[in-house]
Amino acid sequence: MFRRIATRQFSSSAANAYKVTVLGAAGGIGQPLSLLLKLNHKVTDLALYDLRLGAGVAADVSHIPTNSTVKGYGPEEDGLAKALTGADVVVIPAGVPRKPGMTRDDLFNTNASIVRDLAKAVADNAPNAAVAVISNPVNSTVPIVAEVLKSKGVYNPKKLFGVTTLDVLRSSRFLSEVAGTDPTQEVVSVVGGHSGITIVPLISQTNHKNLDKETYEALVHRIQFGGDEVVQAKAGAGSATLSMAQAGARFAGAILNGLAGEADVVEPSFVDSPLFKKEGIEFFSSKVTLGTEGVKTVHDLGELTNVETELVNTAKETLVKNIQKGIDFVKANP
Ligand SMILES: NC(=O)C1=CN([C@@H]2O[C@H](COP(=O)(O)OP(=O)(O)OC[C@H]3O[C@@H](n4cnc5c(N)ncnc54)[C@H](O)[C@@H]3O)[C@@H](O)[C@H]2O)C=CC1
Numbered sequence: 001m002f003r004r005i006a007t008r009q010f011s012s013s014a015a016n017a018y019k020v021t022v023l024g025a026a027g028g029i030g031q032p033l034s035l036l037l038k039l040n041h042k043v044t045d046l047a048l049y050d051l052r053l054g055a056g057v058a059a060d061v062s063h064i065p066t067n068s069t070v071k072g073y074g075p076e077e078d079g080l081a082k083a084l085t086g087a088d089v090v091v092i093p094a095g096v097p098r099k100p101g102m103t104r105d106d107l108f109n110t111n112a113s114i115v116r117d118l119a120k121a122v123a124d125n126a127p128n129a130a131v132a133v134i135s136n137p138v139n140s141t142v143p144i145v146a147e148v149l150k151s152k153g154v155y156n157p158k159k160l161f162g163v164t165t166l167d168v169l170r171s172s173r174f175l176s177e178v179a180g181t182d183p184t185q186e187v188v189s190v191v192g193g194h195s196g197i198t199i200v201p202l203i204s205q206t207n208h209k210n211l212d213k214e215t216y217e218a219l220v221h222r223i224q225f226g227g228d229e230v231v232q233a234k235a236g237a238g239s240a241t242l243s244m245a246q247a248g249a250r251f252a253g254a255i256l257n258g259l260a261g262e263a264d265v266v267e268p269s270f271v272d273s274p275l276f277k278k279e280g281i282e283f284f285s286s287k288v289t290l291g292t293e294g295v296k297t298v299h300d301l302g303e304l305t306n307v308e309t310e311l312v313n314t315a316k317e318t319l320v321k322n323i324q325k326g327i328d329f330v331k332a333n334p
């Protein structure tokens with residue numbers, strides 16, 4: 001009796017009740033990300049899919065007494081379709097991570113087809129879901145998802161996101177370390193893309209515009225190549241997983257806050273962007289206001305210093321190639 005009442009009370013038809021699906025849920029990112037999503041009270045239905053161990057991770061996470069129902073899925077018995085059906089948000093951390101000496105682009109050959117195939121399943125089973133792509137190289141995997149969704153006639157540019165939140169977290173942390181401030185109070189807008197020189201933190205828009213040149217350059221370099229620090233330290237066992245899980249949970253949470261109609265939900269993300277389309281750059285990361293239909297507003301970059309303008313111009317040169325690579329891949333390998 002009690003159980004039936006509890007189920008009804010938290011049924012997914014209620015307001016603020018969402019199904020979130022994680023594709024790649026048993027991986028280094030997927031597991032802690034699933035844990036953090038289990039702690040988000042807006043998530044009432046959590047679907048965890050992986051090639052292996054989806055059921056195991058789900059059984060584990062499901063014992064936490066929050067309001068969501070957790071289910072695990074594998075490729076057998078149409079598990080991917082079942083995991084996706086009815087999803088409001090799909091988060092994709094499936095794919096291989098870097099080893100020392102590799103760039104994110106070196107992951108393209110393996111991850112492009114993984115992401116393409118998962119995007120096909122999203123198109124078929126959750127065409128209205130907001131899709132948040134974590135799998136690298138983000139600058140190319142996001143265009144891959146867009147091309148697949150377009151080919152299936154279900155592309156909604158307002159509901160596709162490349163997750164760049166880890167660059168935002170690192171910026172807050174690293175800036176606070178050089179400025180001697182509280183990292184929780186440092187908010188840094190990061191624009192461009194998610195790899196090396198395409199990552200452009202806008203330090204001039206913080207309270208620390210007067211850092212000396214050497215400190216500023218070292219800070220920007222550390223933010224751009226922060227991922228390498230973790231890859232080196234893990235020495236062949238992968239890249240950032242725990243900080244990325246926090247970043248992914250924060251971004252998925254922001255999408256849910258937007259869907260729920262909360263005011264002023266703003267996060268940087270790599271989205272289908274009007275900012276530089278005239279220059280042939282279809283996707284760009286900048287601050288985005290999230291709303292009930294996904295992207296509500298793509299913010300422009302605001303005022304930049306000459307140095308930041310240079311950094312953005314350099315980022316664009318690489319971005320345009322990374323984006324085209326993703327588009328060409330789907331054209332050649334539909
Ligand atoms: N956007 C960002 O800021 C960041 C992105 N990443 C990227 O995230 C990805 C995942 O990283 P980790 O979790 O560390 O890797 P991992 O190897 O620990 O986990 C990947 C998981 O994906 C699963 N998987 C592979 N193919 C799949 C498929 N077709 N369907 C479902 N699941 C599949 C694997 O079974 C594995 O459990 C990598 O590409 C990495 O470069 C990592 C850190 C930050």
Ligand SMILES: O=C([O-])CC(=O)C(=O)O
Nearest residue numbers: 098136166227228239240
């Ligand atoms: O560095 C990597 O390969 C993983 C990643 O994207 C990050 O940590 O920012």
